[in-house]
Amino acid sequence: MKKRWSAIWLLLFILIGWEAAGRWMEVPAWLLPSPLKIFQAGIEDWTRFYLHLLSTASLSLGGFLTGAAAGLLAAVLLHRVPGLRHPLYPFIILSQNVPVIVLAPLLVIWFGFGLLPKVIVITLVCFFPVTIAALDGFKQTDRDLVHYFTMSGASKKQLFWKLEVPHSLPSIFSGLKIAATYSVMGAVISEWLGSKQGIGVYMTLASSSFRTDRVFVAIFAIMLLSLLFFFVIVLLERYFVRYQRKELR
Amino acid sequence: MMAQLELQNVSLSFGEKQILDSVNLHVNQGEFVTILGPSGSGKSTLFHLIGGLLQPEKGSILLDQNKITGERGHISYMPQSASLLPWRTVLQNVILGQELTGVKDTAAARQMLQKAGLAGYENAYPHELSGGMKQRAAFIRALLSPQSVICLDEPFSALDELTRLEMQKWLLSIWQEHQKTILFVTHNIDEALFLSDRIVVLSQKPARVLREFEVPFPRPRSEEILLTPEFLEVKKEVYYTLKQGASMS
Numbered sequence: 001m002k003k004r005w006s007a008i009w010l011l012l013f014i015l016i017g018w019e020a021a022g023r024w025m026e027v028p029a030w031l032l033p034s035p036l037k038i039f040q041a042g043i044e045d046w047t048r049f050y051l052h053l054l055s056t057a058s059l060s061l062g063g064f065l066t067g068a069a070a071g072l073l074a075a076v077l078l079h080r081v082p083g084l085r086h087p088l089y090p091f092i093i094l095s096q097n098v099p100v101i102v103l104a105p106l107l108v109i110w111f112g113f114g115l116l117p118k119v120i121v122i123t124l125v126c127f128f129p130v131t132i133a134a135l136d137g138f139k140q141t142d143r144d145l146v147h148y149f150t151m152s153g154a155s156k157k158q159l160f161w162k163l164e165v166p167h168s169l170p171s172i173f174s175g176l177k178i179a180a181t182y183s184v185m186g187a188v189i190s191e192w193l194g195s196k197q198g199i200g201v202y203m204t205l206a207s208s209s210f211r212t213d214r215v216f217v218a219i220f221a222i223m224l225l226s227l228l229f230f231f232v233i234v235l236l237e238r239y240f241v242r243y244q245r246k247e248l249r
Numbered sequence: 250m251m252a253q254l255e256l257q258n259v260s261l262s263f264g265e266k267q268i269l270d271s272v273n274l275h276v277n278q279g280e281f282v283t284i285l286g287p288s289g290s291g292k293s294t295l296f297h298l299i300g301g302l303l304q305p306e307k308g309s310i311l312l313d314q315n316k317i318t319g320e321r322g323h324i325s326y327m328p329q330s331a332s333l334l335p336w337r338t339v340l341q342n343v344i345l346g347q348e349l350t351g352v353k354d355t356a357a358a359r360q361m362l363q364k365a366g367l368a369g370y371e372n373a374y375p376h377e378l379s380g381g382m383k384q385r386a387a388f389i390r391a392l393l394s395p396q397s398v399i400c401l402d403e404p405f406s407a408l409d410e411l412t413r414l415e416m417q418k419w420l421l422s423i424w425q426e427h428q429k430t431i432l433f434v435t436h437n438i439d440e441a442l443f444l445s446d447r448i449v450v451l452s453q454k455p456a457r458v459l460r461e462f463e464v465p466f467p468r469p470r471s472e473e474i475l476l477t478p479e480f481l482e483v484k485k486e487v488y489y490t491l492k493q494g495a496s497m498s
């Protein structure tokens with residue numbers, strides 16, 4: 001139990017150090033505001049800010065769900081359809097080599113300012129870790145178990161649902177955790193494309209008017225949102241991969 | 250008596266390396282036959298052939314006079330490693346065979362677990378069991394599977410001497426009660442003599458049938474026979490046959 005709180009203590013320590021150093025060295029607020037100032041700015045602006053926060057949260061969630069679904073679907077197709085994996089696998093990796101910052105304006109040109117280009121950006125960021133994790137999980141299924149299943153007369157479908165899927169769940173959850181954290185970042189980037197609302201918009205406005213304190217409010221909000229998503233996935237994992245948790249104790 | 254399982258002139262190579270050379274053997278209905286061979290001689294490979302995981306280069310495999318060469322799902326199989334699914338409870342694990350090719354009978358499974366001394370462990374996960382308990386669960390899974398011939402691949406080789414003897418006695422009692430046909434693999438002479446009606450000794454590289462022994466001891470057998478002069482006499486003979494096979498390569 002003590003270990004679990006150690007991160008909080010460290011965070012507190014850093015914040016206090018930051019606050020103290022800021023005061024002692026008299027750093028101007030537009031350069032680096034102190035934690036208390038940031039907190040204050042957050043409270044002052046809360047009525048306006050929480051609408052942006054809500055918008056980003058729902059965009060991230062929607063994008064994450066789409067991306068995770070696309071990632072799982074791609075993994076299942078590449079795994080189950082013979083001859084698909086080898087030609088397509090390199091393209092999946094290539095899709096990650098195009099910087100999102102470059103791709104985003106193109107997507108706006110093609111799809112306009114609506115929801116679609118934003119969801120595409122987040123999907124592109126999120127599907128990759130899920131696909132790779134699921135594919136690895138499927139492929140690394142214990143050989144003795146595969147032999148047992150085949151010799152016992154299991155069909156392809158039974159092999160998949162009763163063996164490969166449960167076997168790769170821990171791996172899939174690792175992918176989902178990465179994707180969940182990326183999704184918030186993806187949402188913020190997609191909001192820079194042009195949006196009326198969202199933390200990305202709020203951040204751009206704040207930094208162009210030198211309200212560094214508000215930029216930091218946005219940064220902390222992004223961190224908290226990512227942590228929250230991550231935590232939700234961890235809870236889901238604990239539920240679905242119960243047997244493993246017991247093993248670790 | 251009718252041969253239930255029969256191998257006729259079965260040969261197999263992996264690349265240049267010949268593993269099995271014209272292996273002939275049969276198992277009668279309700280009989281307990283043991284294949285005895287040195288480590289690496291191709292015993293597991295023989296089971297993979299019977300289970301349809303591999304195709305023989307030559308020869309055929311018959312079950313109840315029907316050709317099953319290369320077909321899967323005809324025999325019940327217990328792999329060398331216990332191969333229980335870690336995400337399934339013991340009860341869910343032992344009904345897996347029925348789930349794949351038969352009809353689930355949870356009541357029968359519970360009863361079997363009870364008899365195997367696994368009462369109270371129905372809802373435990375495999376990692377909570379000892380090695381011996383895992384092997385018992387894996388054997389019950391094989392026993393509950395709908396097929397009539399059970400192939401056991403060195404099920405007790407990972408257990409200590411005392412546990413192994415306990416398991417052997419347990420196996421005999423279960424077998425006598427259920428009258429299933431068993432093909433058993435081991436490299437342990439004592440085990441082969443204590444358990445079987447007949448022993449088939451294999452040579453090494455490639456594996457050929459060197460000799461067959463009828464085991465003369467009446468049933469039910471108790472562990473005392475392990476120390477009788479008659480036992481040692483037969484053991485000596487089997488040992489020299491095995492040694493001759495190992496040095497032939």
Ligand SMILES: Nc1ncnc2c1ncn2[C@@H]1O[C@H](COP(=O)(O)OP(=O)(O)OP(=O)(O)O)[C@@H](O)[C@H]1O
Binds near residue numbers: 263
């Ligand atoms: N898929 C494979 N490809 C190539 N060689 C293989 C393959 N499977 C097994 N072999 C080889 O075949 C031989 C027999 O292996 P097998 O596992 O059947 O032996 P075994 O008698 O079961 O040994 P043990 O008693 O140690 O379990 C070994 O020399 C092994 O290296």
Ligand SMILES: [Mg+2]
Binds near residue numbers: 292329402403
């Ligand atoms: Mg083996």
